[in-house]
Amino acid sequence: xxxxxxxxxxxxxxxxxxxxxxxxxxxxxxxxxxxxxxxxxxxxxxxxxxxxxxxxxxxxxxxxxxxxxxxxxxxxxxxxxxxxxxxxxxxxxxxxxxxxxxxxxxxxxxxxxxxxxxxxxxxxxxxxxxxxxxxxxxxxxxxxxxxxxxxxxxxxxxxxxxxxxxxxxxxxxxxxxxxxxxxxxxxxxxxxxxxxxxxxxxxxxxxxxxxxxxxxxxxxxxxxxxxxxxxxxxxxxxxxxxxxxxxxxxxxxxxxxxxxxxxxxxxxxxxxxxxxxxxxxxxxxxxxxxxxxxx
Amino acid sequence: xxxxxxxxxxxxxxxxxxxxxxxxxxxxxxxxxxxxxxxxxxxxxxxxxxxxxxxxxxxxxxxxxxxxxxxxxxxxxxxxxxxxxxxxxxxxxxxxxxxxxxxxxxxxxxxxxxxxxxxxxxxxxxxxxxxxxxxxxxxxxxxxxxxxxxxxxxxxxxxxxxxxxxxxxxxxxxxxxxxxxxxxxxxxxxxxxxxxxxxxxx
Numbered sequence: 001x002x003x004x005x006x007x008x009x010x011x012x013x014x015x016x017x018x019x020x021x022x023x024x025x026x027x028x029x030x031x032x033x034x035x036x037x038x039x040x041x042x043x044x045x046x047x048x049x050x051x052x053x054x055x056x057x058x059x060x061x062x063x064x065x066x067x068x069x070x071x072x073x074x075x076x077x078x079x080x081x082x083x084x085x086x087x088x089x090x091x092x093x094x095x096x097x098x099x100x101x102x103x104x105x106x107x108x109x110x111x112x113x114x115x116x117x118x119x120x121x122x123x124x125x126x127x128x129x130x131x132x133x134x135x136x137x138x139x140x141x142x143x144x145x146x147x148x149x150x151x152x153x154x155x156x157x158x159x160x161x162x163x164x165x166x167x168x169x170x171x172x173x174x175x176x177x178x179x180x181x182x183x184x185x186x187x188x189x190x191x192x193x194x195x196x197x198x199x200x201x202x203x204x205x206x207x208x209x210x211x212x213x214x215x216x217x218x219x220x221x222x223x224x225x226x227x228x229x230x231x232x233x234x235x236x237x238x239x240x241x242x243x244x245x246x247x248x249x250x251x252x253x254x255x256x257x258x259x260x261x262x263x264x265x266x267x268x269x270x271x272x273x274x275x276x277x278x279x280x281x282x283x284x285x286x287x288x289x290x291x292x293x294x295x
Numbered sequence: 296x297x298x299x300x301x302x303x304x305x306x307x308x309x310x311x312x313x314x315x316x317x318x319x320x321x322x323x324x325x326x327x328x329x330x331x332x333x334x335x336x337x338x339x340x341x342x343x344x345x346x347x348x349x350x351x352x353x354x355x356x357x358x359x360x361x362x363x364x365x366x367x368x369x370x371x372x373x374x375x376x377x378x379x380x381x382x383x384x385x386x387x388x389x390x391x392x393x394x395x396x397x398x399x400x401x402x403x404x405x406x407x408x409x410x411x412x413x414x415x416x417x418x419x420x421x422x423x424x425x426x427x428x429x430x431x432x433x434x435x436x437x438x439x440x441x442x443x444x445x446x447x448x449x450x451x452x453x454x455x456x457x458x459x460x461x462x463x464x465x466x467x468x469x470x471x472x473x474x475x476x477x478x479x480x481x482x483x484x485x486x487x488x489x490x491x492x493x494x495x496x497x
Contacts, residue, residue: 119330148327174328175321286465287321291458
């Protein structure tokens with residue numbers, strides 16, 4: 001009797017589990033000191049996620065039949081920062097994920113030396129094994145905290161032509177990477193016509209705080225608000241729109257290869273100040289980003 | 296009345312140590328990041344400081360402890376937060392000049408900035424327990440009471456700091472608030488020690 005009901009329970013569980021397994025398969029799970037990492041496959045779409053449940057927030061996805069495709073629009077906007085400075089010699093990327101940004105940049109800016117800073121060694125391992133991320137003489141990875149890396153670079157007088165910040169997750173922000181002091185350090189390692197492209201948040205109460213903080217350090221910046229919000233900022237004067245369009249035309253084939261056009265890209269940036277003038281600035285002393293983002 | 300004062304000091308001492316521990320992560324992050332090493336270093340230093348504090352506090356409890364002396368200890372633990380407000384950045388900058396390794400750097404910085412206040416917080420507990428115990432047969436009961444209040448308020452200190460204080464105040468403003476309340480609690484306990492009848496507690 002007990003055996004029968006146990007068998008019945010197993011059957012019910014198996015039935016309940018079957019359909020979702022057919023949709024999203026977990027190919028791999030990697031243990032990490034920070035969080036477990038999962039690689040899922042959904043009908044040829046391979047994704048990296050930090051949550052165990054299918055449908056959790058995906059960090060990176062790659063279409064196996066077309067690895068060049070940029071599955072998330074945010075990546076198109078991040079790579080679009082090349083229109084401000086089309087020939088960067090040194091690029092720094094903070095936050096690896098599946099390696100979408102460095103992998104694409106290594107073909108879009110083939111002469112650039114690219115350095116990636118990623119805190120979690122397990123993410124680097126998964127990116128290499130499952131997302132075709134390949135390091136080499138022109139593409140290196142440093143496994144450490146982004147802020148510590150940038151502080152060292154500043155001390156050693158290093159400069160980069162393009163810096164990409166892509167270290168934020170849906171539900172956790174490293175708060176020390178979103179303060180006036182940090183952005184001032186980032187500004188300090190940009191070349192005079194260098195560009196910062198930051199992948200940030202479009203919704204939540206954090207938006208005005210983040211905007212005010214970027215404005216306090218960089219002055220006017222380009223704001224690109226789609227599902228994610230991307231900021232393009234420069235230490236000096238912003239590259240004007242005519243120059244952006246000119247640069248974009250030379251990059252057009254690269255964009256088109258990745259499924260977007262110059263015209264689509266160039267309508268997104270805006271310099272409108274859409275936040276209250278008296279918004280409090282985030283500093284090392286005051287940085288409740290996660291609490292604000294939760295609201 | 297004296298029992299109330301001893302327990303009040305225990306509560307706030309528990310609150311203070313965890314509020315400070317939470318802030319220390321925020322104080323170190325701009326220099327050494329917020330990797331697991333930094334949190335590991337902070338927690339390690341706090342645990343070592345508390346354990347040594349307990350040992351010293353136990354010794355102190357043998358040397359004619361009194362509510363007035365407990366108040367003084369409590370005041371000292373609060374005042375030791377002042378150097379953090381003033382010297383955290385120069386200390387962190389010079390440590391970063393010596394070592395850029397987040398493990399060594401965070402350990403060293405935590406030792407210099409947070410060891411003493413956490414240790415003195417640890418001294419408070421054994422002295423408080425000694426003052427609470429009126430009957431040797433009930434020693435465990437009073438120890439349990441003291442643990443309850445100090446640890447429960449540690450929980451409160453963690454929660455209020457991480458959910459609310461950091462949303463309204465700067466780190467240094469929170470430190471100032473902690474110092475202020477500590478001084479007020481110490482003053483209250485000291486006043487009680489001078490006015491309340493001595494027969495109630497030994």
